[in-house]
Amino acid sequence: MEKKSLESLVPLYFVYLAGGLLRGRTRLQKLTFVTQMKLDGYFDYKFHKDLYGPCSYKLYTIVDNLVTLGFMDSETHQTKSGNSVICYKLTPMGRSVVKSAIRNKEIPKPLQTNTKKIFSEYGNSSMIDLIRRVYKEYPDWTEKSIFFQV
Numbered sequence: 001m002e003k004k005s006l007e008s009l010v011p012l013y014f015v016y017l018a019g020g021l022l023r024g025r026t027r028l029q030k031l032t033f034v035t036q037m038k039l040d041g042y043f044d045y046k047f048h049k050d051l052y053g054p055c056s057y058k059l060y061t062i063v064d065n066l067v068t069l070g071f072m073d074s075e076t077h078q079t080k081s082g083n084s085v086i087c088y089k090l091t092p093m094g095r096s097v098v099k100s101a102i103r104n105k106e107i108p109k110p111l112q113t114n115t116k117k118i119f120s121e122y123g124n125s126s127m128i129d130l131i132r133r134v135y136k137e138y139p140d141w142t143e144k145s146i147f148f149q150v
Contacts, residue, residue, distance in 0.1 A: 007043045009101050010035065010115070011063050012071060015090050016098040017119040024127060025063075025086040026052055030134050032059055035118050037138060042111055047141070053134055054141045063088070071097055 014031050015022045022028055033047055033054040045056035066072045071094035075087050090098070101107050107115075122130055135142045 005106070006111075007045065007058075008062055008066065009098070009107055010043065010111075011059065011088075012066060012090065012094055012098050013101075013107060013112075013115055014119060014123075015072060015088050016095065017116060018123060020090045020095065022088045023085060025060075025088075027123075027127060027130060028063065028088065029055055029059060030130050031118060031122055032056070033141075034122060034134060034137075035115055038118065039111060039114055042108075049141055049144045051144060051146045053131060053145050054138065066094070070094075 010032060011028060014028060030053070032045060033056070036043060036045055036047065045059045045062075047054040047056045049055075063072070063074075067074050067088075070091055073089045073091055075089070076084050077087055079085055102112065122133065125133065135145070
């Protein structure tokens with residue numbers, strides 16, 4: 001599978017693993033970052049050190065394109081504390097693409113297995129716990145973070 005195609009499937013697959021609705025752009029960034037770090041070589045989202053830890057503008061662009069193409073919807077909601085959170089929802093077309101990619105082995109089995117494991121370990125954590133865990137496991141990626149002391 002070509003890396004470029006796989007890089008578009010990974011965010012769709014995470015939303016799929018979340019039951020079709022993934023809450024949080026930062027959550028998607030952290031899950032994808034951990035996946036890239038643990039499965040070195042499958043793809044390169046070109047993460048850099050940013051205010052909230054590892055960040056990929058390439059991933060933002062891919063996700064925006066997936067929304068534009070109709071594979072996902074994105075909605076902004078307000079949290080109880082008044083912050084904005086972007087939620088991603090698979091469209092029927094997006095769900096069909098993921099199921100087809102699984103069936104046709106476009107997402108390699110080791111990637112599926114490890115992505116499921118990463119999602120089960122990290123995906124349902126609170127946002128602050130997810131950030132803390134990523135920072136603890138990858139401290140070199142936190143030097144620019146405003147949450148460095150989390």
